[in-house]
Amino acid sequence: MKALRNYIDKIKPTFQKGGKLEALHSTFEAFETFLFVPNKVTTVGAHIRDAIDMKRTMSVVVMALMPALLFGMWNVGYQHALSTGAVMTFWEVFLYGFIKVFPIIAVSYIVGLGIEFAFAQSRKHEVNEGFLVTGMLIPLIVPADIPLWMVAIATAFAVVIGKEVFGGTGMNIFNPALLARAFLFFAYPSYMSGDKIWVSGMIKGEGIVDGFSGATPLANAAAHHMDKIPSTWDMFIGTIPGSIGETSTLAILIGALFLIITGIGSWKIMLSTVLGGLSIGFLFNIFAVNPFMEIPAWHHLIMGGFAFGAVFMATDPVSGAQTEKGKWIYGFLIGFFAVLVRVLNPAYPEGMMLSILLMNAFAPLIDHYIIEASIRRRHKRAAIAANNR
Amino acid sequence: MSQKVEKEPLFSSKNVKLITDPINVTNPVTVLVLGICSALAVTVKLKPAFVMALSVIAVTILANVITSALRKGIPPRIRIIVQLVVVAALVILVDEVLKAFVYDVSKQLSVFVGLIITNCIIMGRIEAFALGNKPWPSALDGLGNGIGYGVILIVVAFFRELLGSGTLWDYQVIPDSFFIKNGGFYENNGLFILPPMALILVGVIIWIQRSWKRQLVEKN
Numbered sequence: 278m279k280a281l282r283n284y285i286d287k288i289k290p291t292f293q294k295g296g297k298l299e300a301l302h303s304t305f306e307a308f309e310t311f312l313f314v315p316n317k318v319t320t321v322g323a324h325i326r327d328a329i330d331m332k333r334t335m336s337v338v339v340m341a342l343m344p345a346l347l348f349g350m351w352n353v354g355y356q357h358a359l360s361t362g363a364v365m366t367f368w369e370v371f372l373y374g375f376i377k378v379f380p381i382i383a384v385s386y387i388v389g390l391g392i393e394f395a396f397a398q399s400r401k402h403e404v405n406e407g408f409l410v411t412g413m414l415i416p417l418i419v420p421a422d423i424p425l426w427m428v429a430i431a432t433a434f435a436v437v438i439g440k441e442v443f444g445g446t447g448m449n450i451f452n453p454a455l456l457a458r459a460f461l462f463f464a465y466p467s468y469m470s471g472d473k474i475w476v477s478g479m480i481k482g483e484g485i486v487d488g489f490s491g492a493t494p495l496a497n498a499a500a501h502h503m504d505k506i507p508s509t510w511d512m513f514i515g516t517i518p519g520s521i522g523e524t525s526t527l528a529i530l531i532g533a534l535f536l537i538i539t540g541i542g543s544w545k546i547m548l549s550t551v552l553g554g555l556s557i558g559f560l561f562n563i564f565a566v567n568p569f570m571e572i573p574a575w576h577h578l579i580m581g582g583f584a585f586g587a588v589f590m591a592t593d594p595v596s597g598a599q600t601e602k603g604k605w606i607y608g609f610l611i612g613f614f615a616v617l618v619r620v621l622n623p624a625y626p627e628g629m630m631l632s633i634l635l636m637n638a639f640a641p642l643i644d645h646y647i648i649e650a651s652i653r654r655r656h657k658r659a660a661i662a663a664n665n666r
Numbered sequence: 667m668s669q670k671v672e673k674e675p676l677f678s679s680k681n682v683k684l685i686t687d688p689i690n691v692t693n694p695v696t697v698l699v700l701g702i703c704s705a706l707a708v709t710v711k712l713k714p715a716f717v718m719a720l721s722v723i724a725v726t727i728l729a730n731v732i733t734s735a736l737r738k739g740i741p742p743r744i745r746i747i748v749q750l751v752v753v754a755a756l757v758i759l760v761d762e763v764l765k766a767f768v769y770d771v772s773k774q775l776s777v778f779v780g781l782i783i784t785n786c787i788i789m790g791r792i793e794a795f796a797l798g799n800k801p802w803p804s805a806l807d808g809l810g811n812g813i814g815y816g817v818i819l820i821v822v823a824f825f826r827e828l829l830g831s832g833t834l835w836d837y838q839v840i841p842d843s844f845f846i847k848n849g850g851f852y853e854n855n856g857l858f859i860l861p862p863m864a865l866i867l868v869g870v871i872i873w874i875q876r877s878w879k880r881q882l883v884e885k886n
Contacts, residue, residue, distance in 0.1 A: 424846075424851065424853075426851065427853070430855075438866060438870075442869070442873065460857060463856055463857045463860060464855040464856050464857035464858075465853055465855070465856060466856055467853070468853070
C-alpha cells in the first residue's frame with residue numbers, strides 16, 4: 278500500500294500543471310481517488326465533511342446489485358438448460374451464464390468509461406463516478422443474448438445524449454441506464470421484446486425442447502395465457518425468463534435492504550412505488566374485465582422488472598424527486614403508471630421502464646410545487662404570527 | 667469616373683451575406699428554431715426531404731418577393747391575412763406541381779405540403795424581412811433561409827434513412843449480407859424511423875454548430 282502511495286506521489290507532478298502529461302490530468306485524478314481517499318478540502322463556503330463521497334456511494338450501489346447479478350448469471354444458464362433439456366451441474370450452469378453475461382458488462386463499462394474519460398479530458402474536469410452504477414445497471418436490464426455492438430451503441434447513446442449533453446453526472450434528467458434500455462427497445466425491438474429472446478440460445482432455435490416457451494410471465498399474462506404463468510414461488514425466487522438481473526425478487530430485496538441500511542437508496546421511493554403498483558392492481562381487481570386484471574395485485578410486484586425498477590432505477594438520486602414529500606408522489610406514480618401500461622397497453626408488456634422515464638421528466642415539476650407550497654405555508658405562518666403580535 | 671456608384675451591384679457583399687448567413691449563423695432551424703415540426707415529419711427518407719426542401723425554398727423566395735413588391739400597399743392591420751393569402755396561393759401551386767411530376771413523393775409528404783403555409787420560417791421571413799426591404803434582397807433572403815432549412819432537412823434525412831432503413835435515396839446502401847437475418851451481424855436502427863430521433867439529430871447538429879461557432883452560445 279505504502280509503495281503504491283509513494284509511486285503515485287512520484288508520478289503526480291507529470292500530470293499536474295506544466296507536467297508532461299498535463300492533458301491526462303483528470304484520468305490520473307480518477308485513478309488516484311479510486312485507490313485512496315482524497316485529502317482535498319473545500320476552501321470556500323460552508324460545508325459538511327463526510328466520509329462518504331460519490332465514489333463510495335456508487336460502490337455501495339454496485340455492491341447492492343451483486344446478488345441480482347450473480348443470480349442473473351445463474352438463471353441465464355438455468356433457463357438455457359431448461360430450454361435444451363440438458364443436464365448441467367450448478368457450476369456448469371453458472372459458468373454458462375457467466376460467459377454470456379460477462380462480455381455485456383465489459384462492453385458496457387469499456388464504452389461508457391471511455392466516453393466519460395474523453396469528455397472529462399476535453400472539458401478539463403475530473404472523471405465523474407456516475408458511470409460505475411450505470412455501467413452495471415445496463416447489463417442487468419437487457420436479455421442475455423443481445424448482440425454486444427447493440428449494447429455498445431446503446432451505452433454510447435445513454436452517456437452522450439442522456440448525460441454529457443446536460444453537463445455530466447448529476448445533471449441528467451433521465452436515468453442513463455434506462456435511457457440505454459429505451460434506446461434498445463425502440464431501436465432493435467426484435468432483440469428486446471417477444472418470446473424468443475429472453476432465454477439464451479433460443480433465437481437460433483437449436484435443440485429446444487418441444488413445448489418450451491421462452492415467454493416471460495408478463496408476456497403470458499398480456500396474452501391471457503393464465504395457466505402458463507409460473508408459480509408465485511418461482512417468480513419470487515426468479516427462476517423465470519427475463520432480463521438478466523430483473524427476475525429474482527429475492528436477490529433484489531437483499532440489494533434493497535442493503536441500500537436502505539446504508540442510507541443510499543430512498544425507502545420512501547421504494548415503498549411508494551410498491552404502494553402505487555398495488556393500488557392500481559387492486560383497482561383492476563375490482564373491475565376485472567379480462568384475465569390480466571384478475572391476477573392478484575401483488576403479483577405485479579414480482580413479475581417483470583417492477584422490483585428491479587423500484588429498487589435500483591426509481592431511487593436514482595439524480596433523476597428522481599429530491600423533496601421528501603415529492604418522493605412519495607414520484608414513487609407512487611411510477612408504480613401506478615407501470616402497472617397501468619402493463620395491463621392496458623398490449624404493445625408494451627413491461628411498463629416499468631416507460632413509467633420511470635416519464636416520472637423522471639416530471640420529478641423537477643413535483644419538486645417545484647412541493648417547494649412552492651412550503652414557501653406559501655411559511656409565508657402564511659409568518660403573516661399569522663405578525664397579526665397576533 | 668470618380669462619380670459615386672448609386673446602384674448597388676446585384677451580388678454585393680451585403681446581399682451575399684443575405685444568402686450565406688441563414689445557412690450558418692442565423693440558420694432558421696438550428697439557431698432560430700423555426701420549422702421544427704416539418705423537420706421531424708418529412709425526414710424519414712432522403713427523397714421526400716429533398717423535395718420538401720425544394721418546395722420550401724420556392725415558396726420562401728416567391729412569398730418574399732411578392733410581399734416585398736406589395737409592401738407599400740398592404741395596410742399594416744391586415745398584413746397577416748394578406749401574407750397568408752400569398753403563401754397559401756404559392757403552396758397550392760407547389761402542391762399541384764408535385765402532384766403532376768412526383769406523385770409518389772407527393773403522396774408520402776401528404777399533408778405536410780399543405781402545412782408549408784404554417785411553416786414559421788416563411789411567415790417569419792415575410793414579417794421580419796420582406797415587409798421592410800426591396801424585392802431583390804427579399805428574394806435573396808428567401809433563398810438563403812430556404813437553403814438553410816433544406817440543408818438541415820437533408821442532413822437529418824441522410825442519417826435517418828441510412829441508419830434507419832439502410833438505404834439512401836431508396837437504394838440499398840448497406841449490403842444485404844450484413845443483416846442478421848442473412849447471417850450477418852447488422853440490424854437497422856428502428857429508433858431512427860421514429861420522430862424523436864429527428865429531434866435528437868437536430869439537437870446534435872445544434873451542439874456541433876455551437877461548438878464550432880462560439881458566438882452562437884447563449885450567455886448563461
